[in-house]
Amino acid sequence: MLDATLKAQLKAYLVHVRQPVELVASLDDDAKSNDTWELLNEIAELHPDVSAVRADDDQRRPSFLIRRVGTEVGVRFAGIPLGHEFTSLVLALLQVGGHPPKLSEEVLTAIRELPGDYSFETYFSLTCQNCPDLVQALNTMSVINPRIRHISIEGGLFREEIEARQIMSVPAVYLNGEPFAQGRMDVEQILAKLDTGAEARAAEKIAAKEPFDVLVVGGGPAGAAAAIYAARKGIHTGVVTERFGGQVLDTMAIENFISVQHTEGPKLVAQLEAHVAEYGVDVMALQRAQALVPSRSPGGLHELYLASGATLKARTVILSTGARWRSLGVPGEDAYRNKGVTYCPHCDGPLFKGKRVAVIGGGNSGVEAAIDLAGIVAHVTLLEFGDQLRADAVLQRKLRSLPNVTVLLNAQTTEVEGDGNKVTGLTYKDRTTGVVHSMGLEGVFVQIGLIPNTDWLRDTVALSTCGEIEVDQHGRTSVAGIFAAGDATTTPFKQIVIAMGEGSKASLAAFDHLIRLPAAGEAVAA
Template sequence: MLDANLKEQLAGYLQRVTQPFEIIASLDDSDSAREMHELLQEVAALCDKITLRTDGQAARKPSFALKRIGSDTSLTFAAIPMGHEFTSLVLALLWTGGHPPKVEDGVLDQIRALDGDFNFEVYMSLTCHNCPDVVQALTLMSIYNPKVKTVIIDGGLFQDEVTQREIMAVPAVWLNGKSFNSGRVTVEELLAKLDTGAAARDAAKLSAREPYDVLIVGGGPAGAAAAVYAARKGIRTGVAAERFGGQVNDTLAIENFVSVMETEGPKFAAALEAHVRAYDVDIMNLQRAKRLIHAEEPGGLVQIELENGGVLKSRSVIISTGARWRNVNVPGEQEYRNKGVAYCPHCDGPLFKGKRVAVIGGGNSGVEAAIDLAGIVEHVTLLEFGEQLRADAVLQAKLKSLPNVTVHTMAQTTELTGDGNKLNGITFTDRSSNTSRHIELEGVFVQIGLVPNTEWLKGTLELSKHGEIIVDAKGQTNLPGVFAAGDVTTVPYKQIIIATGDGAKAALSAFDYLIRTPAPEAVAA
């Protein structure tokens, strides 16, 4: 199954195995079982510390378990982990064989401390780019805590089971026979859901930290760039992020970041985090900001209160909490997100070349999206809720000149339909006649605006009528020492490349503020 190049690479990795372990296969007479057996034979032949057995009696066949000699760990693959999951297999082999994972000691301590019976089942697809994060998180937990048992299931291999449990999207995690989580999730997020006392312990640790010179709230492209630029100045830098990478994690394809020809959102987000971690930056992930408390005296410390009760202090703050796409809030939207439902025509438009799509929204962003898409796709249907389009006249004129665009005004979207795996149409009500219509298509772009993540700042910072943080050319807000960058601000054109430049600028501005402002000790003296 493995070509010569892949075998050579895998053999190199398996040299890091230090503890013997067994692969116990449970096979039947299917073609899939023969394929699995071939893969496992090739893997075992590459490392003398791996023993392959074929006498397994697992209920799911074909499947195989990894078991370290002398341990009670329980990790099973009811899958042939190739495609996106080959990396998950390699890591599972290394971790089972004693090679240490690249995670913080605190994470491993939290995994080991879990008490209870945790029987996980993870349904995944070999073509899913979000699944490996979940698979690898639960793999790690199973190897480091014998009370955590995990079965990784390829939905394509066990379709009857998927149908019975009505699983329509992956990754899907079941715990002790009940649905537990759907979608991408990190090991830290899983631990937070399982360990109910973790939040209080985390809050106490965060509150005890020394004040930062620059504290960045938000870990998307703007926050990452700000962290790198601040750290390079040699000042104490921290990042508190709800989810490092932000919206980038949910973007399938990125083809317009200059110098990077093509990449995927999760890969780009991982690269952002890796770049930040290359510097002396204190990253605090899974932290949601609740309140900003500005110092009354000049040069005083700014405080950020977190949802878990912790409080972080800093001489300056850069807010880069980003924005989220405004949802239509109709059935099917969340189910088919990234499966035909998209929010960025610049990023995802090329994926629909030659297909039929719809755009929801008749403002400037909606009409611009329709014009942009019309040059790529077969046909565009634009739906506007009101009696007429709200876009600038010049944009409307351009739209009307395009032969492959149909516009429906007085159209209220009621449902986004699909076959369980991907979108296949849109249903809307003609408000003029109160009749319902359905259009078959492959993609829907929601363009009814962005919602900046600034609810927690109302009454503290000056916001625009759209809720964006008002900043000047240097990223300065109305409060001294508080800066903002990226999609959360009034800066136009919400693009990754603009956000990164914005973050760098805010960090340079914060540094300039620090060198011109006495430290709190000097102020007190």
Template sequence: MLDDNLKTQLKAHLERVTQPFEMVATLGEDEKSQELLALLQDINGLSDKITLRTDGQASRKPSFRLNRIGSDMGVEFAAIPLGHEFTSLVLSLLWVGGHPPKIEADVIEQIKSLDGEYQFEIYMSLSCHNCPDVVQALNVMAVLNPRIRVVTIDGALFQDEVNEREVMAVPTVFLNGQMFESGRMGVEEIVARLDTNSAAREAEKLNARDPYEVLIIGGGPAGAAAGVYAARKGIRTGIAAERFGGQVNDTNAIENYISILETDGPKFAQALEAHVKAYEVDVMNLQTAEKLVPGEEPGDLIEVHMTNGGVLKSRSVILSTGARWRNVNVPGEAEYRNKGVAYCPHCDGPLFKGKRVGVIGGGNSGVEAAIDLAGIVGHVTLLEFAENLRADAVLISKLKSLPNVEVITNAQTTEFTGTNGKLDGLNYKDRTTGESHRVEMEGVFIQIGLVPNTEWLKGTLELSKYGEIVVDARGATSIPGVFAAGDATTVPYKQIVIAAGDGSKAALSAFDYLIRTPAPVTAVSA
């Protein structure tokens, strides 16, 4: 099942196992059960601390459970965890085998103190690059707290179950039989959802922090670069991020970041955070800003109010809040989100195998999505608002060569429709004739660009008509001491490398501002 190179690497990892554990498989007579058995036999042969049993009695076949000898752990896979989930499998083997997870000590204590019984079910696909974060987060929680049970389910293996529970996006998580969340989540975010007192405690921690010299709001490429550049100047630097890595976490392949031939978004986001944490930067994750309060005079402390009630203060601020997927904003979009309306074709495409789907958007992302989906689904209808597709010529040529793809231009989507809580199609208007048309489909992927995360700044500083933060050549905004960088700004070409460069420039501009502006007596020096 595993090639020799992968076996060698896995064997080296398993040398870190300190406590014996068993893999308990529940198998049928089908081909997938035999594939899973072959995988488990390969793993079993790589460590003398692992025991394989095939007498499992789980309800799903094929599946297997990991359990430390002498304890009762709730880590289970109803899947053959290869592809993106192979890392999840390796980490679970290590954690169950006694290797300590790389989590902050206070988060570990928070997990261990969770009271109640938690039965999580995660529906994922092996091609989903967002799913491993959720799988790994919940599995480590199950290792640390015996009251937490987790089963990871490959939707492609259990299609009837997926259809019955109306799972139309991955990752989708159920808790104790009820829908919990759909989309990417980290361990801190999940724990915060379960620990109802965490927000108040976190606000107290933020309020107790001394003022920064540079406070960065947002932890994407722009925010991370700003953090590194500011910290290297030896000044007190903080980063408050809703999700470190930002939009990069939802990016599949990255092939145009200079000096890195190829990587993926989650791996790149992890590298950004590791680089920042190599310096003395105070990283505050899962923090959402809701208000910016400038000082009365240049040099006065600037306040950033967070949604949990905490307030951070700083002599200068860099705004790098990034952007998010743009919505079509028509009836039915919100109602059928994750019930047929989706935004990540690479993640959710396998859930629509053999079905009819649509793609809205004729730029590079839309055409690439249609090409990818054409190899999985039964039929793809691509709708573009403009008269012609806007993607690169090579992509358009590839798209037109596919037999199961239809392209409709001059199409203005007017409504998403559904039955029994699931999408069943969309309506559009022909912008040339004004006639209305309907296309029946079971899924639609929206690929029409991004919108800046700047709503909370309206009325505080200057924004463009598109909601972007207006900046000058130095990254300065309309407020002294407040700078901005990345996709949230008016800088053209929303690219990772450009955001990183602008973040670095904003940090240098902030430093220049600091050395030319008298510090208030309440500020704390580095």
């Protein structure tokens, strides 16, 4: 199961195991069970305190429990956690084996003090880059608090459960048998959902903070770069963000980040987060900006109002709120979101194995999605609004070489159809003839670009007709002391490397603005 490289890496990690660990397998006689048993024995051979045993129980098969010997501490995997979930397997082995998780004492205490009993089930796919964070978070919580139980289930292997629960998007989490959450989450987000008083306590702490010299709104590449450049100047810097990393977290492969030949979004975000933390930046996560009130005088304080009820003050503000997936805006899209309508082919593609799907959008993202899906599903129909595809020529050639792909040009999607529970088809209008067509299918993958997260700024700074924040060559907005960078701005070409550069530039401009402000008590010329 494991090649020599993975074995060597795993053996190096397992030196951190401090307490005996037992891998308890629930198996049948099928091929997947045999593969699972082979994997567990390979792991056990790498450390003297790790052993593999079979169990005769009523658990899902194949599955295995990673258990701290002599205790109730353990986590369970149903399926074989390789691919993106290999890291989850490694961390589970280490944490069950006594290696402490990297969480603050405040978070650890909150997990331990959660009242009641919790039984979590998480459905994942091996190609999902969003799933590991959630799997690892719940695994960690179950190790810390034995009243929390967690099992991670490979959706591609347990298809009967996927069909029965009508799961069409991963990660999908159930708590005590009921739907709990959908999509990427970390420990803090799960705690906030379980502990209804957490948001109020966080808002109280935030409201008590001293004014910042530079307050960055948004934690994507632009925001991270801005925070680092500001903190390096030795000034009081804060970042407020709903989720650190932004859209990069949803990016599968990154091959155009200069000097790095290949990386993945979550890995890059982890590196950005570590770099920001190195400079002691005050990062306030899980916070959504709601309104910005600019200072009325030079050198005054701008006020940022958060959805949690807290207010932050800063001498300068850098807006790096990024963008989100653009929606079709047609009937049925919202009703069937995560019920057949999805925006991540890498995450959810395996759930549509052998089915018919549509991809909306003929740019690079749409064509890449169609190519990836063609290797999984029965048939892909790609619908492009314009009269030609906009993707790179090499991608178009690959797409047209695939036998189970149909390309429709001048196709305007008009409605997503369903039976009340899941997608059953869509309708589109041929823009050359005006004729409306209907097609039966089970999945709709929307890939029509991004829209800036600037709705809340419409009465604050100047925006373009597309809703982008207008900036000059220094990243300055229409309001003195407020700067902007990244995908939310009018800067052309939405790329990670460009966002980082723009964030750095905006931060330097903010610092230049600060040093030119009148000192406290100094008269301002009329």
